[in-house]
Amino acid sequence: SSASKSREYAHHGAPMFADLTVSEMKAVRAYLHEIPEMKLTDARSKSLKKNSILLMELHLPRKHEALRALDRGHAKPPRQARVVIMFGNQIKPNITEYIVGPIPFPNYHEVKTFKGSKPVLFESRPITNVEYAHLENKLEEIATKAQKLIYESTGGFSYTNCTNRCLTFSDIAPRGLAPGQRRTWIMLQKFVEGYFIHPIGFEVLINHQDLDPDKWTVEKVWYNSMYFDSVEELIDKYESGEVEKFQLPVHDDNDLYSTYVPRGQSNTPTNIHGPKLVEPQGHRYHINHNFVEYFGWSFAYRVRSSAGLQVFDLRFNGERIAYEISLQEAIAFYSGDTPAAMQTKYIDAGWAMGSSTYELAPGIDCPEIATFIDLHHFFDTDKPVLHKNALCIFEMTTAMPLRRHFNSNFQGGYNFFGGLENTVLVMRTTSTVYNYDYIWDFLFYQNGVVEVKVSATGYIHATFFTPQGLDYGTKVYNYVLGNLHTHLIHYKVDLDIAGRENSFETLDLKYVNFTNPWSKQNFIVQSKLQRNEHKTERSAAFRFGKKFPRYLHFYNPNDKNKWGHQRGYRIQFNSHAHSVLPKGWKEEVGISWARYPLAVTRHKDSEATSSSIYTQNDPWEPVVSFEDYIRNNEDISNQDLVAWVTVGFLHVPHSEDIPNTATPGNAVGFFLRPFNFFNEDPSLASKSTVIVRPGQDGKPKIQRWTPEVIGHCVTERPFSYNGTYAGV
Amino acid sequence: SSASKSREYAHHGAPMFADLTVSEMKAVRAYLHEIPEMKLTDARSKSLKKNSILLMELHLPRKHEALRALDRGHAKPPRQARVVIMFGNQIKPNITEYIVGPIPFPNYHEVKTFKGSKPVLFESRPITNVEYAHLENKLEEIATKAQKLIYESTGGFSYTNCTNRCLTFSDIAPRGLAPGQRRTWIMLQKFVEGYFIHPIGFEVLINHQDLDPDKWTVEKVWYNSMYFDSVEELIDKYESGEVEKFQLPVHDDNDLYSTYVPRGQSNTPTNIHGPKLVEPQGHRYHINHNFVEYFGWSFAYRVRSSAGLQVFDLRFNGERIAYEISLQEAIAFYSGDTPAAMQTKYIDAGWAMGSSTYELAPGIDCPEIATFIDLHHFFDTDKPVLHKNALCIFEMTTAMPLRRHFNSNFQGGYNFFGGLENTVLVMRTTSTVYNYDYIWDFLFYQNGVVEVKVSATGYIHATFFTPQGLDYGTKVYNYVLGNLHTHLIHYKVDLDIAGRENSFETLDLKYVNFTNPWSKQNFIVQSKLQRNEHKTERSAAFRFGKKFPRYLHFYNPNDKNKWGHQRGYRIQFNSHAHSVLPKGWKEEVGISWARYPLAVTRHKDSEATSSSIYTQNDPWEPVVSFEDYIRNNEDISNQDLVAWVTVGFLHVPHSEDIPNTATPGNAVGFFLRPFNFFNEDPSLASKSTVIVRPGQDGKPKIQRWTPEVIGHCVTERPFSYNGTYAGV
């Protein structure tokens, strides 16, 4: 049958999207290291003036080649790797990306260029472990000079020679004010559990552009709301009394402030376990390597080391709904009164957020019944790194019906009751981008709905409290300001609604006013559907702050459902996002995708991502600029369309963000919902439905397709239902 | 201690909010029936020219009296009932509401008047069982006259003398075009499972204003897109060929279209049970009659027969956050091409939606582990009606951490991992308003967040398909149009943030542009908080379609948290609502609350609800008009404030609404989130936290406050965590 063929092809094609294996990574590294001209050396060796691999990940096949395998069962194209190499050991250092293949026995490498052949500035590279080591040395030097000041200000903390009164630091990005700079504001923090919310009020601007760390310089120091051109200037003025000394409150080791240690009371017990999920009859989903099936769904997944979780070849009952749904970027732009605060514009792909997928804790990060899956990353390393249990897949109940109806007879009885529990498959990873933890979810509902969601938790990025800081946030501790910021997340949604050729329209309502046809002296006002096909990329790029259409409808103009409607899906937003900077203002150029809650482009293999790992450290002239994708304003009618979705929220920290931002209320995302794609709700295929009808004998007759009793761990009582509501 | 006193008082006061018991209802009925002047007779007796009780429910005590009990432990005010009596047996029939007390031994009754002493038109009363019986008689008469036409058009269905080819009907409201009318459009439907989506294309307008059903008249008939002044006219023209005959497609008894019967395939098993919730160590919440405690939370609840679920005296750790949060109204305004469709403006309190709380199915409507609670209603009845298991309360896991952080050491190890699972208490009822099923949820999170949510499911309200209907919806079956409509839900949120005196401000962002303090040739642009206190009711009434503020902040101007910030809560919307009619247009006057996503008023006992059971049948001159509450534009600074919240969504039906609208994506609501109310996240009191630190021996050291192994039904493996991400 065509359904089983479709399933076979989907399964056959899924490995095209699988991340590089350990042996593949090793083979690629070995191949490149054997090329003499590359002069590659270890990433973790101390020098910055060297050539080394920064990042290695799967390079996706071109879509039309992949589709030959997925749609017709043809041979899969050879696997390739994308490798980012830092060439620091040459007169004009640069970053070059290569495509290396075929894997697992590579024999070629080609330079991968960016649109317009833009070169990648060496200064725009992500920061590495080695560069951090040198920065730490520099900080040691600075902190040693300022040792007395720091010690006095903090009541005994120091950066070096410390035991339980140590300091650590956070570095701010972007690293400067213009392309080519590498000047980083760094703030010192007490090195205690939850150090992110322990800034001590000492910030320093280090220029570390030179590849010789001995040439690095301190450009500014900020202390007690004052700026100094050097550590020496600060110390002189501090000693001479020209600078007002300040002192943090006495450090209290018993203050649990930044820790997770429980404190406080509740009226009901929490020292016993709460409700847990069990699967009394086992999993109802299949996982085969990176290929997942659940109910009508099938898809492949991977986790890019650069930007994270991706879903490919998403099908329902064998029909494709999306070729790709993938996380592109996550940013948090801050405001504040200290130089570190006002400089903070985190653009997390630049920190390889896809590789910061750490172990998931069973029962906390995912239910105990989840399937936990290992990931491997190759970023800033000399060998592949195993991230154990870093992805989880599980089915859960939402404790809610998917549909239910009580069909009253309005006489104390009923015609029937029907219901189906709402269960959902969840695929989850996290990215711990230093202080913050993002939880990335894809949810697959039985009725053809997909939910894509990000939840925010972890520590806030906080800076030293100053009274002026209250314009930019909330005091959350004696000396700490929680700085306001906006989280924006960008997703690529390459919908292929039952095929590649799709169109896009929006639906709005408009009042119509006409004579009442059954009472001519009266008028009727009612809402009428206004369909508006958006035929060009510009007309389908919606700006924040402008009117946003009610329904966003992607459909196949060449395919209709049983009732004559174009088969489609719509995107429904769940977001509180808004612009973070005026259009075109400096760093805003680097995040031009963030202008649009939704933009629709014509698919191009060369427009694979909306951001890059280089935007963080050069947002001013980014090598990947989303605006370029819509600038040519292509026709998007009956084309292969890609929807680009921005979600997010304003976060004004408050006392309840201590110790961490909590997930309730801090989740945003979007739904993909069928809109005349099927002929009826496809969850009708579920055998978990229960129907109750009054029997001849007056007793309820229960019709179901699942075992009556589930097992003694869950309940020994069979399902029961009465249906009457009787006078008493 | 003050905390235990607070708990004692809360518990003491909760019965003030408990719904009437069966014996209380019986006592009130008996008391009123014994008053000769009332001339009360049975509600279910056949006549319409009679005096009878329509509805009886608890009448809430005045707030300042209730607070004496809740805050100081004083005696509770006597319980009272609100009784709605229909006086049909008099020259000028009317509706009068009475307050009857004291309960359970009533000895007084007082007329309860509406603002401005507006009388309640008899024609605005909800429809009753008896009136339906007469309407059915009338329909029988009509259908008998048109028997041949109906039989031919439907391929064998008839309204009378039928066995398995019967018809039923749906009646539309409002019932006319102006106050004092009672003219109802009724549409015939096949009486099969899911008859709501089987309109046969025969609609009739019956004038049933007269209390003598013999005087009821047919005013219009609609058949095959044509209007007729009488059944006779239709029949004549049908027989003479002046009317084009139409025929429904042949009825197929095996077409499962409108049923719940499973059909179709899925790739993974659904004939076994999916994941289920268990409570291996029992409930972690307490329920004592209508008083509920969970974690720091306590509250009382009731379910008004008129409008549904209400929460009272909501406290966290003994401090009040809200005096009342309650459902007020749910409307669905439709568009369409048939007279029934264009007339449909359902205003569900007028159908006593609070009393349509039918039995909840374990495992479908609520998890099997839920506590199921009976409700009693007294609406259109002669004795209290038991609604078994109509409310449920349960704790669930969201399968998500409330907070988590992996604190990497960036060297393949970690400083610590911490996490707390997100569990939540859910209180749920449903309202089956004829075809639709609303699921009403209150969710109480451990971090002081409350979520109020409505999910929509059940059958769509569908009308007969005509080609012009496509301007107003989607064809979902051979001869059926799913009509577009908007759901709007109104909530009263009487926040009392740590006391009655509260203020309201909104927070927005504004760009500021200034010289970079550490690089004078550059400028910084960043967002600054703009606080705007709204001091009057008008300024705090936000219109749909206008700019809506980012943060809505209710705070106690007389109380600060530890860090000097006003203690507050904010409302966060999760909604896609919009206006349904131009302001002031006919029926819009009856739902003036629907103009505002948020309005803030000064609390008044006399402004208890924003709608009434009379609005449905007289939306043109409603006795309760929300606009009246803000018209006097009172000062709302440092006052007892009430927030009125409208949420909702546009529903353009689509094929996947067959057989029912599904809940995924069809939920809207709002969060109440602490904003500097606490000094830190109150969920820190949970002992379910897990902290993992690397031990001296290199092995993870797990710190927890709950048993390691939960029980063999859940998992026999103790919690484990590794934390390293090692090169391989």
Ligand SMILES: [Ca+2]
């Ligand atoms: Ca383009």
Ligand SMILES: [Ca+2]
């Ligand atoms: Ca596409």
Ligand SMILES: [Ca+2]
């Ligand atoms: Ca007022």
Ligand SMILES: [Ca+2]
């Ligand atoms: Ca209040």
Ligand SMILES: [Cu+2]
């Ligand atoms: Cu945040």
Ligand SMILES: [Cu+2]
């Ligand atoms: Cu609806």
